[in-house]
Amino acid sequence: MSDTTAQSGKPKERAWYEPDAKLSRRHAADRRLRIYGVAAIVFALSMLATLVGTIAITAAPAVTQTMVTLEVEVPEGAVDPSDPRGGSYQKILNSAVARIFPEVDAPREQRELRQLFSNGGQYALRDKVVSEPSLIGQTFEISFPLSDIGDQLHKGVIDRDLPREQRRVSDEQIAWYDRLVAQDRISAPLNFGLIFNADSRFPELAGLxxxxxxxxxxxxxxxxxxxxxxxxxxxxxxxxxxxxxxxxxxxxxxxxxxxxxxxxxxxxxxxxxxxxxxxxxxxxxxxxxxxxxxxxxxxxxxxxxxxxxxxxxxxxxxxxxxxxxxxxxxxxxxxxxxxxxxxxxxxxxxxxxxxxxxxxxxxxxxxxxxxxxxxxxxxxxxxxxxxxxxxxxxxxxxxxxxxxxxxxxxxxxxxxxxxxxxxxxxxxxx
Amino acid sequence: MTTLDTTEPSGMIMTKTADNTGTLAKAATAARAGEHETKISAAGVSVFYGEKQALFDVTIDIPARQVMAFIGPSGCGKSTFLRCINRMNDTIDICSVKGRIEIDGADIYDPKIDPVLLRARVGMVFQKPNPFPKSIYDNIAYGPRIHGVAKAGSAMDEIVETSLQRAGLWNEVKDRLHEPGTGLSGGQQQRLCIARAIAVNPDVILMDEPCSALDPIATAKVEELIDELRTRYTIVIVTHSMQQAARVSQKAAFFHLGNLIEVDETDRMFTNPTDQRTQDYITGRFG
The missing domain is CATH 1.10.3720.10 (MetI-like)
Incomplete structure (x- = not known):
């Protein structure tokens, strides 16, 4: 059938089922439209994926919170059993830290050492003692968050290979942190505080x-x-x-x-x-x-x-x-x-x-x-x-x-x- | 027939037709041993949708316990007039009704008449079956419940059963009263709607093309039902099907372009219409 057009030379001698150029143009337009649609959806989805992905990657370190475990001795005289809230818990914690790092005695160094631990440690200790007054006069273990720099150090956000001037932790702080790790005192459990804590100035204590x-x-x-x-x-x-x-x-x-x-x-x-x-x-x-x-x-x-x-x-x-x-x-x-x-x-x-x-x-x-x-x-x-x-x-x-x-x-x-x-x-x- | 006298001087054709109706109705009444007194009596009814007049000065008497069919081409005003009889047109803001419609001698457009009570006495069945999306039982029980006819319990059960029986649906649905009414077939749904209308114990049932959405078998059942119902209720039916009008109605009224052209015994209208337009419509020359 198809060769009849060629040999007779008559134009438009074409069977009804043979597509002409106009029809294929119509189909091409259809296909183009479909491709545009798919491209738009792929673009939108990739944007969404990028957005959510970036947020998720940034959020990942916040899933856990680095905690430190210390043996704390609460001496009889340090806390009044009739008013356990009034005790000087920061001092008690400081002495617990000093037992691990006895060689740190200069006040400047001691301050640097304390920067490694969260300010919230004293409240964790206080709450534990208040709920269990029998702990007064005893030595026991307590876990509380490391401070922001300790947390970031643990999670690798702070790069310890950078020169000292470019990072927020000192060489001594890194060494102390390493000693805590070596003593198996550092852990990183799920960060429930992120949901169940109220806001705080300190990121390690802040929650929603x-x-x-x-x-x-x-x-x-x-x-x-x-x-x-x-x-x-x-x-x-x-x-x-x-x-x-x-x-x-x-x-x-x-x-x-x-x-x-x-x-x-x-x-x-x-x-x-x-x-x-x-x-x-x-x-x-x-x-x-x-x-x-x-x-x-x-x-x-x-x-x-x-x-x-x-x-x-x-x-x-x-x-x-x-x-x-x-x-x-x-x-x-x-x-x-x-x-x-x-x-x-x-x-x-x-x-x-x-x-x-x-x-x-x-x-x-x-x-x-x-x-x-x-x-x-x-x-x-x-x-x-x-x-x-x-x-x-x-x-x-x-x-x-x-x-x-x-x-x-x-x-x-x-x-x-x-x-x-x-x-x-x-x-x-x- | 007294109400007709008041409109005597109105339209010429109208008056003549109305006169005919009067005498014919009287004849029919005599023939059926005084059974069919006038139930609904309309005089000079005109309906306006905003500026546009849809119905011109309709005067008609509808006898009790008979089936009256309204026929005519689309847009002739027959549904409009039907909806005046239970004041369904009140729900359309721009619609206004002039003239007088009486049911058992009481003017239904009297301000003292509450349309809610009127609609309990004048039930309505619509073109498309429209059961509530509730159970079959609740579909029937809804009307009696809101009108306080019966409280829930055996009294209500009885109303539901009676209504469904009268609508010829009881045997088909008695085992599934608590299934949704929308799950029934089209014809069953329409009979459910008829049962729902019956449940509030009306005198009059208005039917607006009740079979136009149904297949022939369902139509036959509904028509059969209409014929049974006429022993208790006055029925007014709008239909596009001449055959249906011939099958179910005793009297017929022909509407054309908002005018009531002719009212007569159905048999006589179909064999020997008075007006040329009626003849043209019946023989299929227009409409």
Missing amino acids: WGALVGSFYALLICFLVSFPVGISAAVYLEEFAPKNRLTDLIEVNINNLAAVPSIVFGLLGLAVFLNFFGMPRSAPIVGGLVLSLMTLPTIIIATRAALKAVPPSIREAAIGVGASKMQTVGHHVLPLAMPGILTGTIIGLAQALGETAPLLLIGMNAFITAAPDSMFNPSTALPTQIYIWADSPERGFTSRTSAAIIVLLGFLVCMNAIAIYMRKRFERRW
């Missing part, structure tokens, strides 16, 4: 507990305020409000509100909640209120979309058997819209969890070394804690910042996973 509690309270407030208010507003606007210029204006404003930069909400919170209502500075309750302002538009928009998606036939069915408007919405429309509403809410809350700017303005980036007892106490939140740590000069905070980012990302992924699960679980078909 205060930020986690603060974020929890703030999100709780945010949910308690924005969920009922958002749903009520959306139900009213979608189901009851007359369609007129006023409701149109409200709708436009809500949609615009969702696009307002978050720092503006922070300024609003500062002006209204702190300055006008005189609420406590840095407190999760204010943070939660500010975040709920931000979350409200998201929830309202998601709820309205979910309500719109409920088929009108269900409303007609309910009205047809004599349900009132309220019953129609309450018994049928709202339950059917609930999965969509919850998904929108969780996504709004996840967004609020990661929001930093408004919290900075209401002072939730304060340095606070204890978790808040209530939502009225000063506190930080996860993103502001990351901000504080990222700003700190100590080497140990570099890895801890990344670790905190991983914790935050972990929470976000969990919340989004819950949202997806709920959408799938409660998805209905009509």
